[in-house]
Amino acid sequence: MLAAGRSARMGRAKQTLNIPGQGTLLGHAIGQAKLLSRCVSVVVGARYPLIRYRCGQSATRWVYCSGWQQGLSASLAAGINTLGPSARGVYVLVGDQPLLDQRGLVALRDGARQTPDQVWAADYGSRVGVPAWIPRRLWPEVLRLQGDAGAGRVLNQVDACRVKIAGVKLDVDTPARWQDIKQMLAEQA
Template identity: 55%
Template sequence: MLAAGASSRLGRPKALLNVGGMEGPNDTLLSNAIRQARVLSRDVRVVCGAWYPLIRFRCRQQPSRWVPVACWHEGMAASLVAGIQSLGPRAKGVFVLVVDQPLLDIGALQALGEAARCFPTVPAAADYGRRPGVPAYLPRWLWPDVLALEGDRGAGRLLAEANAARLNIPGVHDDIDTPEDWVRAREELNRRALQATQFRD
C-alpha cells in the first residue's frame, strides 16, 4: 500500500480523511485502504513517508508492517522500491495499491487476487484504457526493472511493456486529489453504507 505522499493538492494528509459509514465515525481513508488490501493478501505493508508516524497512531486498522521511506519526496519510485525491498525471498510477487482509491470494487479486487494466485508469473493490472495501472500485481521476475525506476514514475510503463493482463476494476478513476474529489467520494461511501444498512434490515 503506497501512502507516502504529502497530499499537497489536498492540503492535509489524505490518509487521515474520515470516511465514516459502517465502520464508525473515526474510520480513515487509510483504514479503508488496508481493508481493501486484505482482500488480496493477509500480508499488508504500508509504505509511508510525509505524515509518518501521525498516520500510524491514528489508523484504526493496523497493517502487517509499516515501511517508512526517508526519501519519499523523490516520488513514487522510491515508495515502490522500499515496499519491494521489505519483502522476503519467498514472495512470488507483490500487489500494489494506493491509499486514495476508496471506491474500488471488492469483487474486481478478488478477481485480481485470484488471477495472481492462478498465474503467479503473469503481471496484472487495472485497465485505464490507454494504459495499465494500480491496483496491480508485479511478479518477482519484474522486480529488478521496478527497482531501477527513479523519480515520480510508477510501474505503468513496465506493466505495458510486459503485456500485463488488464482487468476492469471499477473505482480506479475515483482517486482523491482535491477537496472536491473527497466530497464526491464520501457522498458515494455514505450512500453505499446506507444501502448496506437497509439490506441488512
C-alpha cells in the same frame, strides 16, 4: 500499500481523512488490501507517525520510506526491498482509491494466484495501472524507476492481464474530489 506522499493537492494528510462510519481513508485501503493478501505492508513517509497513529487499522508491517520526497519510485523500492526471497510477487495498491469494487479485487487476486508469473493490472481503458500484481521477475525494472514514476511505466511495457475494477479512476486528490467521493461512499453504505 503506497501511502508515503504529502498530499500536496489535498492540502493535508489525505490518509487520515475520515469516511463516516468506516474509519480513515488509509484504514479503508488496508481493508481492501486484505482482500488480496493477509500480509499487508504500508509504505509511509510524510507525516509519519501521525498517519499510523490515526489509521485505526492494523497492517502487517509499516515501512518508513526515508526518501518519500523523491516520489512513487522511492516508495515502491522501499516496499519491495522489505520482501523476503520467498515472495513470488507483490500486490501494489495506493491508499486513495476508496471506491474499488471488491469483485474486481478478488478477480485480481484469483488471477495472480492462478498464474503468479504473469502481470495482472487494473484496466484503465487505454492503459493499465494499480491495483496490480507484479511478479518478482519484473522487480529489477521497478527498482530502476526514478522520481515520481509509478509502477504504471513498467506495467504498460509488458503484456499485462487486464482486470476490470470499478472505481480505479476515482482517486482522492483534491478537497472537491474528496467531497464527491465521500458522497458516493455514503450512498453505498
